[in-house]
Amino acid sequence: MNNEEIIVFFDDLLEKHFHLKLVSLSTVDGFGVFQKSKLGDAVELDRVSAITSSLVSLSAAGSKQVVGGQFLSTTVETDEGFLLIRKILMNGKDHVLAFVTGKDMLLGEANFIANNSVKKLLNFN
Amino acid sequence: MDTVYRKLVVIGNVGAGKSTIIKTLSEIEPVDTDVESSIDIGKELTTVGIDYGRITLAKDLAIGIYGVPGQKRYSFVWDMVKENMWACVLLLRSDEVPSDDELLELIQYFIDDKNETPLVVGVTHTDKQSFDMKVLQQFLSKHGYVAPVFTIDPREKEHSLLLLHTVASIREASKAR
Numbered sequence: 001m002n003n004e005e006i007i008v009f010f011d012d013l014l015e016k017h018f019h020l021k022l023v024s025l026s027t028v029d030g031f032g033v034f035q036k037s038k039l040g041d042a043v044e045l046d047r048v049s050a051i052t053s054s055l056v057s058l059s060a061a062g063s064k065q066v067v068g069g070q071f072l073s074t075t076v077e078t079d080e081g082f083l084l085i086r087k088i089l090m091n092g093k094d095h096v097l098a099f100v101t102g103k104d105m106l107l108g109e110a111n112f113i114a115n116n117s118v119k120k121l122l123n124f125n
Numbered sequence: 126m127d128t129v130y131r132k133l134v135v136i137g138n139v140g141a142g143k144s145t146i147i148k149t150l151s152e153i154e155p156v157d158t159d160v161e162s163s164i165d166i167g168k169e170l171t172t173v174g175i176d177y178g179r180i181t182l183a184k185d186l187a188i189g190i191y192g193v194p195g196q197k198r199y200s201f202v203w204d205m206v207k208e209n210m211w212a213c214v215l216l217l218r219s220d221e222v223p224s225d226d227e228l229l230e231l232i233q234y235f236i237d238d239k240n241e242t243p244l245v246v247g248v249t250h251t252d253k254q255s256f257d258m259k260v261l262q263q264f265l266s267k268h269g270y271v272a273p274v275f276t277i278d279p280r281e282k283e284h285s286l287l288l289l290h291t292v293a294s295i296r297e298a299s300k301a302r
Contacts, residue, residue: 027163029171030198050173050198057158057174065156093163 003034005124009117010036017113019105021081024048024098025121028056028087033095043100052085052098060087073114075107082107084114088121097121128181133188133292134206135176136235137216138223139195140168142249142279144176146216147192149285151178167221171195175202182293200234207235212243212292215272216279217261220254229268236270243295244270245288247277 010023014036022037024045030053035045060071076083081101088097097118101110135143147155158174176192191206193199213235217223223231236242246265248256258274265272273291277284 028160028173029162029164030173030196031163046198047201051201053160054158054174054194054199054202057160057172058156061156061158061174065154094161 006034006121007036009120009124010034013113013117014038017105017109019081019102020099020110020113021102022048022098022100023117024052024096025088026053026096026098028053028094028096030054037100039100048098048100049096052083052096055085056087056096059085075111077107079103081105082110084110086114086118088118090121128185128187130187130189131211132206132209133190133212133214133289134210134235135190135192135214135216136203136231137195138218138221138231139166139171140221141195141216141218142247143192143195143216144170144172146214146247146279146285146288147176147178147190149279149282150180150190150289152181153179173199175206180289182289188289188293203234210235210242212245212296214288214292215244215246217246217248219248219251219256219276222256225264228264232265232268232270241299243292243299244272245291245295246272246274247279247284247288248274249277249279251276 013023014020021039024035025033026049030050032045032049055074059074063069063071071087074085081103084099086097088095099114135146137143144159156177158176159170159172162171172192172194178190179187181187193202193206236244262274275287279285
């Protein structure tokens with residue numbers, strides 16, 4: 001999947017799923033690669049990259065040291081929606097894929113979208 | 126007697142040795158949130174979460190050592206960590222010293238009560254670049270910070286303990302006043 005295809009893919013996701021508010025692909029050290037958002041200026045996209053990379057790093061430490069497994073995903077549940085985070089290997093480098101939903105999207109649907117997006121991005125990789 | 130836990134925060138610029146000093150000092154396996162850097166910052170790994178280690182200083186006193194990312198865009202982590210800080214260690218890379226404004230901003234971010242929170246400075250990588258400690262001490266003093274400055278190698282336990290014991294001594298002395 002080249003850069004243009006990723007942008008189109010993110011556009012399609014946000015268009016298709018009304019309650020999906022933001023999709024973000026970042027490097028593991030917190031630099032934004034591609035981001036699409038319906039949230040306007042309410043959320044600084046650079047901040048999304050920094051926060052999601054921090055959450056992934058802490059979740060990975062927890063996975064390894066507490067659970068004894070490899071980190072797969074993190075879900076943050078709020079009264080306004082979910083933040084779902086996946087680690088994804090693209091072009092030989094780990095990346096962070098994050099989704100923000102509104103409160104009317106069910107967690108199952110959000111997980112389905114997130115997992116499906118990972119598969120698509122990997123297939124195009 | 127119950128053990129009291131205190132929070133020591135290690136701050137400083139990228140590559141100064143914050144994660145290293147925690148690895149050196151910690152008596153438990155540190156929580157390590159280093160990831161591969163995607164840009165050239167002079168080293169392969171960078172901290173993006175919180176590094177954490179722990180050391181027992183006395184029968185009733187354990188120190189939780191928290192390392193924060195050096196990059197300012199992670200200041201949301203700084204906000205979380207600086208709450209109830211017991212003491213602060215500032216590490217500076219001698220060959221990449223931040224500007225006066227950046228340095229002051231960093232210190233002020235963490236220490237807003239100059240008389241209460243002990244600060245100790247460790248200058249690292251002095252084998253690569255010599256460093257004028259006097260200039261730094263004068264700078265700190267000009268801005269109201271009384272902070273001992275040492276050159277250290279954060280890989281050396283003795284050097285790292287020197288910083289730790291110094292902040293602990295300052296804390297004890299301020300308690301006695």
